[in-house]
Amino acid sequence: MESSSSYSSRGAASFFTQANALLRKNLTFQKRNLKTNIGIVAFPILLCAVIVLIQKVVEEEMNKYGHRCGCQGGVCGIQYSSLDQFDACPISSPFEWPALLQVPRPESRAVTSDHPTPAGLPDESCKVSQSCPASVLFTGGNQSFAQILAQSLFLSSSTALNLSDFPRSLSTVILGTDTSTGNTQFMEPAFVSDRPLYLIQPQCASNATSPLSFIIANKSIELGKIFSCREHDYLVFFLPLFLFFVNLSFPFELLLKKLLYSESLVFEMTTELQCVQGLTLWRDNSSLINDELFNGYQQGNSEKKIKEFIAAYDFLNSDEKSFNLNIGYNSTYNNDGNGYLVRVPRSVNLASNAYLKFHNGPDVMAVLEYLKEMPKTGTQLRFDISSLLGALFFTWIIELLFPVILTYLVYERQQKLKIMMKMHGLTDGPYWLISYVYFFSLSSLYMICFVIFGSLIGLKFFRLNDYSVQIVFYFFYINLQIAMAFLASTFFSAVKTATVTGYIYVFGSGLLGPYLLQFFIEDTSFPRAWIIVMELIPGFSLYRGLYELSQYSFKGDQMGTSGMQWRDLNDRQNGMKDVLIIMFIEWLVFLPVAYYLDQVLGGIRKDPLFWLNCFQKKSPSSQRKPSLQRQGSEVLVETESTDVSQEREVVEHLLLEPNISHAVISDNLKKVYPGCDGNPDKHAVRGLSLALPNGECFGMLGPNGAGKTTFINMMIGLITPSSGTAYVQGMDIRTNMDQIYTSMGVCPQHDLLWETLTGREHLLFYGRLKNLKGRALLQAVEESLKSVDLFYGGVGDKQVAKYSGGMRRRLSVAISLIGDPKVVYMDEPSTGLDPASRNRLWNVVKHAKRDRAIILTTHSMEEAEVLCDRLGIFVDxxxxxxxxxxxxxxxxxxxxxxxxxxxxxxxxxxxxxxRRLSPNANKIYHISGTQKFELPKQEVRISDVFRAVEIAKSKLTIHAWGLADATLEDVFIKVANNISMSFHD
Known part of the structure; x- marks a missing residue:
């Protein structure tokens, strides 16, 4: 053990000393749980490997003969092609299609009632007959010149359709469609839908509707080239699909045979052709045009009245010598944003031709003969499983750290290890810093292994998306997850409950992501604000971020491009920016809230307004004042025994002195638990006053439920007093518990130890918290182990899980004494010890009490007589x-x-x-010839008793006899029974 002056010489442990102690303990604890940690880190690696295996199996199955272009059963040739093989076939010469205008549907065309400035728009009555014109807005710096060009927009060079040469024959007329674009295997959707084609004219005759018949193919097919699958394969590719869309009942196999065994094929298509008036409307500036275009924006909301235009032209500074313009168009017809045949070229061509006609006459024009897609090579089907399932599986992988962290925090709360550390001097700052850094390091290692391994084995989810975007996203979430675990741990007191709840949250949020959140994300009509509200749940924000990464990687893999980049966060449809902002804000909010709740709801609870104490200035003169409360249900001074009253007077006298020399002073300490359900209040401690100097061991004796533990809990800060206070080394327990803990040792009634740490590691940790370092620390630990008989035989280096109950008890006593604390509380320290170990422990306590104050509770009267300088019998x-x-x-x-x-x-x-020896003798025991009597000392002398027994031996058959003085146990029973009887009366 250390000398009495060692503590004052080294002082309290600094912030970094405490942090170092906790970090060493945590690293040692994790070293003992190495297998568990390896299993945690290996789980995402295993799941990534499973995904790769599934990917290989799926790719192998998808690229068998039945899924290649024109291959079935090991035999290849285009004659074996089927609809599910089209994506794999090469298209060296995509089909040519006419350039069309995107025309609003009749019910969506702009009319007067839809716009606040409807200049030039038709009346809404045209919607009844579906004869509303399709409008084009235009403006420019030179109004007269802009109007000349606008009048020439819809002037066709020929109104007679010669469709013998499709599609070039349609380049001289202005055709439009209201069909949306989409991926239809390089086909123009307008020609495979049931919607009519529109002929745009300056004026239309009434009911200008006629059938349109044209040949879409008239090509010679050489049988030798069919099997080569190189040239003219677009006929075999497009025509069956075309007929499949136009007439689902068309015999697909018969058409293939006709293509194979015929040298030519002529297919005539008939569709409805409607005339639509193209109306050009002047607006004073581009701002007015933008407002009207915005009102006509197709947002997918069926309840919104859509008011659409064909296009809008801003001729800017165009004049006779220069041509400059901006064109606006409705991009919402470009389904999914994939860029399929966006119908803008015809709008550009119209404006260009209008300018050419102005300069060179009405017969001069730039002919836009056709549009076609880029050729494509034959491909194998690709299906990236990691991108498809990544949002769900990776949500589970990342969130699995949450119950691990939560369980660890709740374990320390359930086992009261956090309280034990705090009572031995660990402050909140080092605990929160080291715990947070420790969990962050574990999470970072987990995510680094996850990303690196996923990248090494080729998962496109990681390889295609920008790593910096992924790093920022994972960094924000693991910090949010740690803060959320700290916050959630304040609401749990049992590890099992916390673990079950944590895993329910993990799997529940993971499943609700694809089956709830994703449904709303993909529903364009669902309000974006509500999606953000749902993403306030951390599990949903994680899923949304992973969903965006998976979508970008999936598209990048299909299109041969990169995945998500930083520039993509500016996309309105991309929710990653919102997710990052939400996670960052929640991280900053959860941490202080978690700290506050830990202080208010934790093991050592503080007042909900504890944070106001930092704004209060303490007056030194008013820090110590004797309490004068003597009312209510407290024990009244008149009914107190003389020694209890004298102790109260000593306390009041000491509190009036400028300096307190006593180690512990309890001033009228009281704890009252409010009654409930009509029951009276429970007075656990009734105005207790006690003065304890250094070098004294004070023993508290009392029956169970007397209030001893409540008194100890108030002294060590576990509960707050209802009134009164106490001073430890001159510091008030109401306001200075953090300072008191640095010079305090506690041996609790139940051993609070880490099962996987050794006895030596426990003492090293608590010794560092008491600012022991270097050789002094090692010497103090060795002496402590020897003093409690845990040194020899390597017992001190065994894990506590292998200790017996007595060995644990001795270790708890050693922990309470290491570091030379000035005040030590021991709650039944010798419980469960054999006689030999108990005697050795008593020697340790007797040696330790020489330079410190010890408050000890016990039910052993022998222990109380051996160890305690003073005793207090505590009842009710x-x-x-x-x-x-x-x-x-x-x-x-x-x-x-x-x-x-x-x-x-x-x-x-x-x-x-x-009776002859003592007339007032009281028989207290009688059974089978054995009798026991109490003889008042003032009535008998010991010599008279011996003489009377000698005389009685000649007359009676005496088997045994004895005369004993009263024991401490007799005193305890007598005092306790008298008090119980008086309260009962």
Missing amino acids: GGFQCIGNAKELKARYGGSYVFTMTTSANEEEEVENLV
Whole structure:
């Protein structure tokens, strides 16, 4: 053990010393749980490997003969092509299609009632007959010149359709469609839908509708080239698909045979052709045009009245010598944003032709003969499983750290290890810093292994998306997850409940992501604000971010491009930016809230307004004032015993002195638990006053439920007093518990130890918290192990899980004494020890009390007599008597106990003998010839008793007899019974 001056010389442990102690303990704890940690880190690696295996199996299955272009059963040739093989076939010469305008549907065309400035728009009555014109807005710096060009927009060079050469024959007329674009295997959707084609004219005759018949193919097919699958394969590719869309009942196999065995094929298509008036409307500036275009924006909301235009032209500074313009068009017809045949070229061509006609006459024009897609090579089907399933599986992988962290935090709460550390000097700052850094390091290692391994094995989810975007996203979420675990841990007191709840959250949020959140994300009509509200749940924000990464990687893999880049966060449809902002804000909010709740709801609870204390200035003169409350249900001064009243007077006198020399002073300390359900209040401690100097061991004796543990809990800060206070080393327990903990040691009633740490590691940790370092630390640990008989035989280097109950108890005593604390609380320290170990432990305590104050509770009267300098019998919340063992036995044990055993028929003679010795003798025991009597000391002398027994031996058959003084146990029973009877009366 250390000298009494060692603590004052080294002082309290600094912030970094405490942080170092906790970090070393955590690293040692994790070293003991190495297998568990390896399993945690290996789980995402295993799942990534499973995904790769599934990817290989799926790719192998998808690229068998039945899924290649024109291959079935091991035999290849285009004659074996089927609809599910089209994506794999090469298209060296995509089909040519006419350039069309995107025309609004009749019910969506702009009319006067739809716009606040409807200049030039038709009346809404045209919607009844579906004859509303399709409007084009235009503006420019030179209005007259802009109007000349606008009047030429819809002037066709020919109104007679010669469709013998499709599609070039349609380049001289202005055709439009209201069909949306989409991926239809390089086909123009307008020619495979049931919607009419529109002929755009400056004026239309009424009911200008006629059938349109044209040949879409008239090509010679050489049989030798069919099997080569190189040239003219677009006919075989497009025509069956075309007929499949136009007429689902068309015999697909018959068409293939016709293509194979015929050298030519002529297919005539008939569709409805409607005339639509193209109306050009002037607006004063581009801002007015933007407002009207915005009102006509197709947002997918069926309840919104859509008011659409064909296009809008801003001729800017165009004049006779220069041509400059901006064109606006409705991009919402470009389904999914994939860029399929966006119908803008015809709008550009119209404006260009209008300018050419102005300069060179009406017969001059730039002919836009056709549009076609880029050729494509033959491909194998690709289906990236990691991108398709990544949002779900990776949500589970990342969130699995949450119950791990939560379980660890709740374990420390359930086992009261956090309280134990704090009572030995660990402050909040080092605990939160090291715990947070420790969990962050574990999470970072987990995610680094996850990303690196996923990239190495080729998962496109990781390889295609920008790594910096992924790093920022994972960094924000693991910090949010740690903060959320700290916050959630304040609401749990049992590890099992926390673990079950944590895994329910993980799998529940993972499943609700694809089956709830994703449904709303992909529904363009669902309000974006509500999606953001749903993403406030951390599990949903994680899923949304992973969903965006998976979507970009999936598209990038299909299109041969990269995945998500930083520039993509500016996309309105991309939710990653919102997710990052939400996670960052929640991280900053969850941490302080978690700290506040930990202080208010944690093991050592503080007042909800504790944070106001930092704004209050303490007055030194008012820090110590004797409490004068003596009312209510407290034990009244008049009913207190003399020694208890004297102790109260000593306390009041000490508190008036400028400096407190005593180690512990309890000033009228009281704890009242409010009654409920009509029951009265429970007074656990009734105005307790006690002064304890250094070098004294004070023992508290009392029956179960007397209030001893409540008093100890108030002194060590676990509960707050209802009134009164106490001072430890001159510091108030109400305001200075953090400072008190640095000079305090506690041996709790139940051992609070880490199962996987050794006895030596426990003492090293708590020794560092008491600012022991280097050789002094190692020497103190070794002496502590020797003193409690845990040094020899390597016992101190065994894990606590292998300790017996007595060994754990001895270790708890050693922990309470290491670091030379000035005040030590021991709650039944020798419970469960064998006699030899108990005697050695008593020697340790007797040696330790020389330079420190010890408050000890026990039910062993022998222990109390051996260790305690003073004793207090504590009954029903208050001291009934205070003094050393001899004083209490003299005061409350004023009788001898006389015992005699004879034959049963001689019991009366024995009782007569006792009555002659002491008329006021009291028989307290009687069974089968054995009788026990209390003899008042003032009525008998010991010599008279011996003389009377010698005389009685000649007359009676005496088997045994004895005369004993009263024991401490007799005193305790007498005081406790008297108090219980008085309260009962």
